[in-house]
Amino acid sequence: MISIVVCVGSSCFLRGASAVIEEFEKIAEGLGPKKFEIKGSFCMERCTDGVTVKVGDEIFTAVSPEDVPKIFESHIRPLIEAENAKLHSGVK
Ligand code: FES
Known part of the structure; x- marks a missing residue:
């Protein structure tokens, strides 16, 4: 399962993490059955650049709601497709 971690520390919270x-x-x-999970996190130590989001090893800073579709298309959809390909090929 792909995890998206959104910082909900006080600075990111004030900058619009919700x-x-x-x-x-x-x-x-919109994707139907669960393709990824969204988790909250304590401070990721990038408070001055929040909202901070982590997808896999990648960290995004200064994320606004308007950035979310771009991040999804560029980083999350490819991970979902790779996971689906693995499932269909029988590789775990
Ligand atoms: S509160 Fe989000 S990085 Fe510190």
Whole structure:
């Protein structure tokens, strides 16, 4: 399962982490059965650049709700497709 981790530390919270999470949730709902999970995290130590989001090893900073579809298309959809390909090929 692909995890998207959104910082909900106080600085990121004040910078709109909830709205970022809502955007990811909207995309998740549109995809049908669970393709990724959204988790909250304590401070990721990039407070001055928040909202901070982590997908796999990649960290995104200054994320706004408007950035979420771009991040999804460029980084999350390819991971979902790779996971689907693995499932269909029988490789785990
Ligand atoms: S509160 Fe989000 S990086 Fe510190």
